[in-house]
Structures are given as structure tokens and as C-alpha cells.
Amino acid sequence: MKKTMLSKTMMGRTAVKVLLATTLLAGVIVGQVGPASATAAKPTAAPIMRDNLSKYGLVKDVELPVTVEAGGLSYTLEKIMIYDINSETAQSLIKKYGYGSYGNYLVWTKITIENKGSKTIQVTANDPNPKWTIRIGDGGILDPGMPRKKVYDSNSKEALWSYTLKPGQKLSTFQEFINMGTQFDYLVISLDVKESTVQKYIVNRKED
Template sequence: MKKTTMVKSVLAATMLFSVVLGNGSITNAAATAKPANTAKPTVTAKPTATPAPIMRDNLSKYGLKKDVELPVTVTAGGLSYTLEKIMIYDAKSKDAQALIKKFNYSSEGKYFIWTKITVKNNSGNTIKKNYADLSEKWSLGFGERNNTVFLTMPRIKASSPNDKEALWDWSLKPGQQMSSYQAYYYNGDFKYFVIWLDNKNSSATQYIVNPPEV
């Protein structure tokens, strides 16, 4: 009886030692295991592309060196005129002919001048240029008074007031503004570049290219 009890005690002690030894091995293995790498990968930002500069004029092609950069705003009698862009073409050039044919402009001059403008009525009355008021509110000059820069009609848009593609007739109520394009012809030389604005007995002048010194 004593022998059987002793055998059972030895077996129990052996099993307990095995369990403790096994747990120690597991614990040591867990302690020595390297932690998982949880750091987020580094993301390299792509360089932002620099937008191309807007080409607002080609005046230098005709020997005109700007004293003022576009856009330029002139105001008179509550009317604000902003010249956003101006491109001068030989009237027979591909670019000029494309616009002439698109809007059915006449072919009347040596140079075809294409302008982008924004006009705003800051007065308390309606300002217009149409059959009820034929006076031109603004004009351009390049230095030869005997060779006027004259506005030409886009025949396709002639009956479309405040047209956004090619302007002819227009009317602006107080606080109203519009952006559009206008075409001119010119036959003279290029000495300077000036904008004249005239509205309600008020006028203003803005030189983009100053006259040469005498």
C-alpha cells in the first residue's frame, strides 16, 4: 500500500514539473519574439505641376513694350472696362481667318485684332450700345490718328445682345457685368497702345504702352 502511494506521488510530481517546464518555455518564447512592425510606410508626395502662364497679349511681336501688364481696368461715368487679353494677327493669317469665318466678320484691314473684355455697370442707370444708343463707349489706339482702330461686326452674332462669344449690341443694368470678345481692324503702324473710355460726359484714358519720348 505504501509502495503504491509512493509511485502515485512520484508520477504526480513528474507531471507537475513537466507542466511548469512547458509553460516556462512558452513564456520565454513569447518574451523573446520580435514585435510586429506596425509603422506605416512612408509615402512620397508627388510634385505639384506648375500651371503654364496665361498668354494675355502678343504686343512685343509688333514692337510694343508694355508699361502696364494686363488685365487693365478703366472706369468712367460708372462704366468699368477691363481689357483681359489682346492678340494682333495679320488678317490673312490662319488664326485670324479662323475667327473671321467662325463669326462672319468682314475683311477690311491689314491687321485683325482680337480682344477679351469684361464690362461692368457700377452706375445707377442702364448703360448700353445698341439701336437705342449707337455711341461707342470705348476705343483703342496705336498711335496713328489717320488710321483708326475700328470695331467690326460679327454678322452671325449681330442680333444676339450681350453675346459671350462675340459682342456687338449690349445692355447692362445697374450692377450687371459681362465678359465677351470683340474684334477690330487696323491698317497703320504700332507706336503705342491706349484705351479710351467715354460714358455720360465722363472720360478716362489708360496707356498700356506709353508714347515714345519726343
């Protein structure tokens, strides 16, 4: 009788040891899987295409985005794309926003503007003077296009025309320009705000 009880006790202890060993082994496996999955290679995000300037022989001195500040206005050029005026992309933008279909090239820009000053900055009927220009060659300035379908939308986030920025206000939007035929020799952003003028070269000279 004692032998039978002893045998059952030993069997019980053995079962406990087996269960404990199994639990520990499972913990080790889980521990191995955790760090491995945590350090697994993550998919690499595709680079953002911010310009196609090289297509026109323009070599950037600086990479986009580029920020220029003058008179309390911060202007950041996020993206600039040049399209032949007759291309599918250009004609699609012209149709969507009501731009004029003229000139040689449509230049599409994505920008962020911010009023870091203490006074309102605007381009409206009260103050129609443009606050920035983009020059591309000797005497050549890109002409801002009028989006007739958005012309009454102040601070449009789709196609900029008029805007009003109070102190601290920021706007991310898109702006179209037309190249009337000037050769792309360089690319420089000029800000002229409240008697303060600053310029920044994106492309200093065209590739030979």
C-alpha cells in the same frame, strides 16, 4: 510542466513584441511617405499668353489684364492679339463670326465689362454710342468689327456687338477690331461713359 508553460508564455510575449515593433515600423514608414508626397513638386502651369504686342515693336508700360473705369463702367482688357488680315487665324475668325475681310490687321480682344453704377449702360439701337475706343497712333483708332453671325445676340459671350448691362451685371466676352492701315505707335484705352472720360496707356510709345 511549469517550464513548458513558462516557455509558451515567453514565446507569446516575444510574438507580441515582434508584432508591436512591426506595427510601429510600418507607422514610421507611412509617416515618412506622407509628408514627402505632400511636399512633392507640383507641375508648373504654362504662362498665359495675353498679347503679341512685342511682335509689332510695342513695349507695354503695364501688364495685362488692365482695368479702366468711367461713369460706372468697368472695362478690363484681358487679352489682345494682332493678326495679319490674311493670316490663317484672322481668316478663321472672319469665317466663324462673319466679320468683314478688309483692312491690314485683325485685332482680337478678350474683355470683361461690369456695370458698377446705378443706371443701365448699353450699346443698342437706343444708345448706339460706343463706350470705349482703342487708339494706336496719331488719329488712328481701331474700328470695331461687326460679327454678322452674332449681330442679333445681345450680350454675346463669343463676339460682342450690342449689349445691355444693368447695375451690378458683368460680362466676359471677345471683341474684334480692324486696323485700316494706321501704324502701331502706341496703345491706349479710352472710356467715355455718361459724360465721364478716362484713358489708360498700355503702350506709351513704340520701341525705337
